[in-house]
Amino acid sequence: MERKINLEKANEIMKKHGNNPEKLIEVLSELNSEYGYLPKKVLKQVSKFFDLPLSRIYGTSSFYTMLVTEPLGENIIRFCENAPCHVVGAPEVLESLEKELGIKIGETTKDKKFTILTTSCIGICGVGPVMIINNDVYGNLKPEDIPRILANYK
Amino acid sequence: MALYRAHVIVSIDSFSILKGAIEVKDTLIDKLKKYKLDQEVKVLEMSTLGQIKDVPVILIYPEKVVYAPVKVEDIDEIVEEHLLKGRVVKRLIKELPWLPKKPKLEEARIVLSNAGLIDPELIEEYIANDGYVALGKVVKEMKPDEVLEVIENSNLLGRGGAAFPTGLKWKFTRKAKGEPKYIIANADESEPGTFKDRLILEGDPHRIIEAMVIAGFAVGSHIGYIYIRGEYALVIERIKNAINQAHNMGFLGENIFGSDFNFEIKIHKGAGAYVCGEETALIESIEGKRGEPRTRPPYPPTYGLWGKPTVVNNVETFANVPPIIRNGPDWFKRFGTERCSGTKVYTILGNINNKGLIEVPMGISLRDVINIYGDGIPGDKKFKLAQTGGTSGSIIPESMLDVPMDYASMMEAGAALGSGALLICDETNCIVDLLKPLTHFFNYESCGKCVPCRVGTTKIYKIIERISRGGGLNTDISMLEDISKTMAATSLCGLGQAAAVPVLSAIKHFRGEIETHIFDKICPLGVCKI
Numbered sequence: 090m091e092r093k094i095n096l097e098k099a100n101e102i103m104k105k106h107g108n109n110p111e112k113l114i115e116v117l118s119e120l121n122s123e124y125g126y127l128p129k130k131v132l133k134q135v136s137k138f139f140d141l142p143l144s145r146i147y148g149t150s151s152f153y154t155m156l157v158t159e160p161l162g163e164n165i166i167r168f169c170e171n172a173p174c175h176v177v178g179a180p181e182v183l184e185s186l187e188k189e190l191g192i193k194i195g196e197t198t199k200d201k202k203f204t205i206l207t208t209s210c211i212g213i214c215g216v217g218p219v220m221i222i223n224n225d226v227y228g229n230l231k232p233e234d235i236p237r238i239l240a241n242y243k
Numbered sequence: 244m245a246l247y248r249a250h251v252i253v254s255i256d257s258f259s260i261l262k263g264a265i266e267v268k269d270t271l272i273d274k275l276k277k278y279k280l281d282q283e284v285k286v287l288e289m290s291t292l293g294q295i296k297d298v299p300v301i302l303i304y305p306e307k308v309v310y311a312p313v314k315v316e317d318i319d320e321i322v323e324e325h326l327l328k329g330r331v332v333k334r335l336i337k338e339l340p341w342l343p344k345k346p347k348l349e350e351a352r353i354v355l356s357n358a359g360l361i362d363p364e365l366i367e368e369y370i371a372n373d374g375y376v377a378l379g380k381v382v383k384e385m386k387p388d389e390v391l392e393v394i395e396n397s398n399l400l401g402r403g404g405a406a407f408p409t410g411l412k413w414k415f416t417r418k419a420k421g422e423p424k425y426i427i428a429n430a431d432e433s434e435p436g437t438f439k440d441r442l443i444l445e446g447d448p449h450r451i452i453e454a455m456v457i458a459g460f461a462v463g464s465h466i467g468y469i470y471i472r473g474e475y476a477l478v479i480e481r482i483k484n485a486i487n488q489a490h491n492m493g494f495l496g497e498n499i500f501g502s503d504f505n506f507e508i509k510i511h512k513g514a515g516a517y518v519c520g521e522e523t524a525l526i527e528s529i530e531g532k533r534g535e536p537r538t539r540p541p542y543p544p545t546y547g548l549w550g551k552p553t554v555v556n557n558v559e560t561f562a563n564v565p566p567i568i569r570n571g572p573d574w575f576k577r578f579g580t581e582r583c584s585g586t587k588v589y590t591i592l593g594n595i596n597n598k599g600l601i602e603v604p605m606g607i608s609l610r611d612v613i614n615i616y617g618d619g620i621p622g623d624k625k626f627k628l629a630q631t632g633g634t635s636g637s638i639i640p641e642s643m644l645d646v647p648m649d650y651a652s653m654m655e656a657g658a659a660l661g662s663g664a665l666l667i668c669d670e671t672n673c674i675v676d677l678l679k680p681l682t683h684f685f686n687y688e689s690c691g692k693c694v695p696c697r698v699g700t701t702k703i704y705k706i707i708e709r710i711s712r713g714g715g716l717n718t719d720i721s722m723l724e725d726i727s728k729t730m731a732a733t734s735l736c737g738l739g740q741a742a743a744v745p746v747l748s749a750i751k752h753f754r755g756e757i758e759t760h761i762f763d764k765i766c767p768l769g770v771c772k773i
């Protein structure tokens with residue numbers, strides 16, 4: 090998994106922000122979107138650059154939900170299962186999503202196309218139930234909408 | 244400045260964008276050009292117009308006609324009929340929920356006085372609405388102690404949940420030893436169902452900047468941070484833009500208003516962790532660490548960011564500061580109840596006709612909020628319960644609907660106002676099923692630093708899960724009570740303490756329904772799959 094990781098981009102991103110520890114989370118967020126996750130090789134480089142132990146860098150990376158340390162599917166679905174979405178029908182929509190993809194929350198499809206994760210409330214519960222696929226937000230979901238929406242990403 | 248015959252305001256907020264507001268605005272501009280009206284009619288972007296169900300919203304001045312929800316296909320008619328011929332398009336007219344239908348309640352707009360009425364991307368519009376007047380007054384005419392006096396006398400309580408007196412917090416920080424001191428605006432807002440801070444920042448970003456500089460002047464700080472939730476992309480963009488504009492006008496940076504007072508604001512983006520809204524976890528997170536709460540005391544006013552004295556306030560708290568400085572503490576105390584001055588911004592959600600954002604004086608009852616602002620419950624269903632204060636809030640049955648909603652009265656009634664989220668549930672909701680996402684939330688978000696919360700949240704979720712599947716044990720309710728009480732008493736931070744609240748209040752008010760699940764293995768409403 091750790092092959093073919095080009096560190097040039099990482100170095101560029103780190104140089105841009107400098108090595109004040111206040112910038113660590115911002116740097117990790119940018120690296121996460123650049124590589125899709127935070128590979129170990131990249132974290133080692135971050136550790137050198139900030140002059141902080143790798144355990145500290147890993148500790149921070151594994152704490153925040155917007156940072157991931159394992160590669161995920163090509164499309165990441167973040168489903169909101171918080172109470173305000175729950176009471177307006179999220180469970181039925183989630184059931185339809187899990188059935189359509191044949192996986193549960195936290196899993197990735199065999200073809201590595203989709204991963205389903207949960208999201209904390211993204212504050213658009215007024216149009217719940219809600220999910221985000223990559224950067225696209227879908228609201229007012231009904232179970233029958235799911236196949237049509239997923240088709241756009243297949 | 245060009246003079247326009249009419250102004251058309253399009254709501255460009257996160258909800259409206261979802262429903263095609265950008266396309267609506269672009270089509271509108273095209274059509275106006277086609278009819279050569281673009282020199283007479285100006286299109287403006289506004290943030291939220293106070294409702295989120297029927298969006299996008301279009302507001303036409305000077306007539307103050309509101310159309311909603313507007314689709315791209317409606318634009319032809321609006322332009323041809325209304326803007327060209329001056330005939331109102333009746334079928335699209337909408338009454339805004341914040342203009343109450345029954346005049347019984349006043350809606351007092353202090354915090355949201357500009358939201359939806361000014362263009363948040365233009366500092367000039369903020370200035371034209373008394374913006375930065377308070378800052379000018381403070382740095383040119385007042386001493387720091389006088390500012391502290393005004394805030395303390397206003398009775399302003401923190402709106403982030405704990406209701407701590409803001410004036411006192413600022414005073415402690417001013418008196419504390421250590422340099423530099425820091426001002427932090429807490430815009431992490433991750434309590435499920437709460438999005439008031441986002442709409443304040445999207446709609447009126449300069450207000451928070453002005454308030455932070457005033458706070459800096461009062462406590463003797465020159466550096467501020469806005470900690471913004473990572474997911475709030477539009478907020479981050481608008482705040483960046485507002486900071487630049489404030490710099491150019493001399494309201495930020497060196498020699499503010501020509502005085503010798505300097506202040507800078509930095510933005511810190513969160514990366515997804517509910518607990519980072521807790522002020523000491525937030526500080527750890529700014530320092531680039533895991534966002535785990537610190538053991539307190541010492542509290543941030545004496546030991547905050549990098550160990551220095553620090554003010555942490557919620558966005559809504561800050562939003563009250565400029566008007567209090569401008570109008571004085573006595574003006575502020577005219578709103579609300581004796582013990583809790585001012586207004587509160589709420590988000591109303593769940594089974595309710597008008598979901599959205601309102602600002603009302605402290606002390607209004609939940610019944611009035613539901614019936615008047617929320618326009619009742621859809622489909623003639625009956626009210627069953629509400630949860631006030633987000634997921635960490637208490638569950639409130641019908642019998643408590645008339646308690647005045649201010650921090651003090653709610654506390655006396657054994658409930659909490661919290662962040663201001665109001666989740667309304669109708670009679671078709673099962674209490675056990677509702678507890679599932681609530682307890683799952685805490686299990687997921689517990690940072691794991693202390694044992695009662697790390698172990699307790701997991702156990703509680705497992706028990707609720709089990710009850711909902713028909714596997715409840717006779718001892719489960721007393722077990723839930725024991726664990727919750729231990730968590731409330733011994734957890735290190737508010738997350739573990741609050742995790743007990745929904746469970747204990749659900750048991751208190753809906754024990755019978757939970758027992759039916761456990762003893763009879765039946766979900767009376769047929770919601771749980773037993």
Ligand SMILES: Cc1cc2nc3c(=O)[nH]c(=O)nc-3n(C[C@H](O)[C@H](O)[C@H](O)COP(=O)(O)O)c2cc1C
Pocket residue numbers: 400401402403404405406407409429430431432433434517518519520521522523555556557558560561736737738
């Ligand atoms: C788990 C947890 C999450 C919190 N989240 C927030 C939040 O998102 N925004 C906020 O302003 N305060 C939050 N708070 C409260 C803060 O710790 C702090 O009391 C508040 O920012 C102080 O501001 P105020 O005095 O203006 O209310 C949270 C507290 C806890 C325990």
Ligand code: SF4
Pocket residue numbers: 518535536688689690691692693694696697734735736737738739740
């Ligand atoms: S109460 Fe929970 S969230 Fe707070 S410090 Fe303890 S484990 Fe972390």
Ligand code: FES
Pocket residue numbers: 169170171172173174175209210211212213214215217219435436
């Ligand atoms: S609860 Fe789902 S977006 Fe808020």
